[in-house]
Amino acid sequence: MPVETAPPLQSKPARVWTRPHLLDLESLSAEEIVMALDTARALKEVSTRSIKKVPALRGKVMVNLFFEDSTRTKTSFNLAAQRMSADIVDFSVSTSSVSKGETLRDTARNIEAMGIDVIVIRHRVSGAPHLLSRIVKCSVINAGDGSHEHPTQGLLDVFTIRDHFTRTGRLKQTGDASKLFAGMRVAIVGDIANSRVARSNVWALTKLGAQVTLVGPATLIPGDFRKLGVEIAHDFDAVLPRVDVVNMLRVQFERITSSMFPSLREYSHLFGLTAQRLKLASKELLVLHPGPMNRGLEITTDVADGDNSAILQQVANGLAVRMAVLYLCVGANGAAQRSV
Amino acid sequence: MGFLRSRNCIFAVLVVLSRVMQTLLNAAEIEFLLPKLVDQLLADTRLADLSALALVGIKSRGDTLAHRLAAELQKRTGKTVDVGGLDITMYRDDFNERAAITIPQGTDMNFRLDGRNVVLVDDVLETGRSVRAALDALVDFGRPNIIRLLVLIERSKREYPIAADFVGMTLEISNDRKVLVRLKPGDTEDVVYAS
Numbered sequence: 001m002p003v004e005t006a007p008p009l010q011s012k013p014a015r016v017w018t019r020p021h022l023l024d025l026e027s028l029s030a031e032e033i034v035m036a037l038d039t040a041r042a043l044k045e046v047s048t049r050s051i052k053k054v055p056a057l058r059g060k061v062m063v064n065l066f067f068e069d070s071t072r073t074k075t076s077f078n079l080a081a082q083r084m085s086a087d088i089v090d091f092s093v094s095t096s097s098v099s100k101g102e103t104l105r106d107t108a109r110n111i112e113a114m115g116i117d118v119i120v121i122r123h124r125v126s127g128a129p130h131l132l133s134r135i136v137k138c139s140v141i142n143a144g145d146g147s148h149e150h151p152t153q154g155l156l157d158v159f160t161i162r163d164h165f166t167r168t169g170r171l172k173q174t175g176d177a178s179k180l181f182a183g184m185r186v187a188i189v190g191d192i193a194n195s196r197v198a199r200s201n202v203w204a205l206t207k208l209g210a211q212v213t214l215v216g217p218a219t220l221i222p223g224d225f226r227k228l229g230v231e232i233a234h235d236f237d238a239v240l241p242r243v244d245v246v247n248m249l250r251v252q253f254e255r256i257t258s259s260m261f262p263s264l265r266e267y268s269h270l271f272g273l274t275a276q277r278l279k280l281a282s283k284e285l286l287v288l289h290p291g292p293m294n295r296g297l298e299i300t301t302d303v304a305d306g307d308n309s310a311i312l313q314q315v316a317n318g319l320a321v322r323m324a325v326l327y328l329c330v331g332a333n334g335a336a337q338r339s340v
Numbered sequence: 341m342g343f344l345r346s347r348n349c350i351f352a353v354l355v356v357l358s359r360v361m362q363t364l365l366n367a368a369e370i371e372f373l374l375p376k377l378v379d380q381l382l383a384d385t386r387l388a389d390l391s392a393l394a395l396v397g398i399k400s401r402g403d404t405l406a407h408r409l410a411a412e413l414q415k416r417t418g419k420t421v422d423v424g425g426l427d428i429t430m431y432r433d434d435f436n437e438r439a440a441i442t443i444p445q446g447t448d449m450n451f452r453l454d455g456r457n458v459v460l461v462d463d464v465l466e467t468g469r470s471v472r473a474a475l476d477a478l479v480d481f482g483r484p485n486i487i488r489l490l491v492l493i494e495r496s497k498r499e500y501p502i503a504a505d506f507v508g509m510t511l512e513i514s515n516d517r518k519v520l521v522r523l524k525p526g527d528t529e530d531v532v533y534a535s
Contacts, residue, residue, distance in 0.1 A: 042443075042446030042447075043444065049480055056435060
């Protein structure tokens, strides 16, 4: 039987992205997360060229639908769309006139009538992007919904971790997606309860096989998180020596309604990342912060601007990740509609 | 038993494939073509300044071919030339036509192309659409002095007005057949198949 001489049709199975929307990281497989990271890695180089633009999304239109204030995420999405040659429309939403579901539905229908290809939405209500994706035919990308998820932030955080530890030789570039981060220990510190960044990070990190510890005051960490396969700790000093990465979340004054911790000073004392506290950690510790920082509260200036900090890399990587997400979702949506 | 039966099923498929796939060039024949391509390149008087030369391969086999040619060139002239790998995914004209979205591999080019003599390298020249996309991609890295096109295999399937300057071999084969190139070290063997 001439089986051994039969040539393989393809050396590697083709990896294909089929999702028209990016609503959360919870529903993504480890393979899909790695596909998005690989696409971002390929697109990161575009920003180093003299002509920082590729024509992939020429003639496509992206709409920003931000029901919540955002400067950096919106700017990052705008720049990402521009680097992919898409056109951008800013749909200003006056927060006062928002009456949740109905208005969102109407707004979405209006926008869709203009013939656009992708809506980037940020909304105070968890699940708003999911609802939107059922109303419209275009792609929907979640730029943060309530305290639910912020998938592009989750992706850029794992991208930054992967990029850094691949360069130091700690992580391998290829292999089983669900074991890509095997052996990596990550602490997410702060207001977990109100943080969509924390949720997206937990999903992405655990899917890739990292060990995650959530650190913060008991009032800000719902015990339910244990069900997601993460550890919960309240003593930052005990956790710090045994982790490779700390992601310092912002204390979100706008979301903390009642008094969740006795004082800012106490919070800073127990959970702030200071130069003094950094001495407890490994020299190779990678420090992340999703921004904007409350300098002196969850992180001190010397740490934020120090050698362990990857905060500015996160911003640069966020651009590449958003370029990748726009390319993958808009492309997959077009492919899905053509096959109907 | 069920396991055995499913394995037999896979074997059957492979046997059918092996009958359809035909080897067009073996490793020795490819090894013979590479120096011939370098001959052609060196005979081009306008590429005489090797320090200005850059070989840029279209991913994912053109870049492997470019590295192999650069090694051959160094063996012959003692000069090393810059080699780049160009990912044209973002420049293709079928973004609105494709049935599925594939993951790009990224471009590796750590030199600028201003004033350089660029030889664009691809494994097979078919419709000319990849080359069209590659030309668009190239000029985003600077303004080359000259761009030439080198291909291992040329077919008669052209849809765009594009011709190669340096050709390993011209293949007369039915247009609906597929030509598949495998090159070391990216692949495990040197071979050209037709299916």
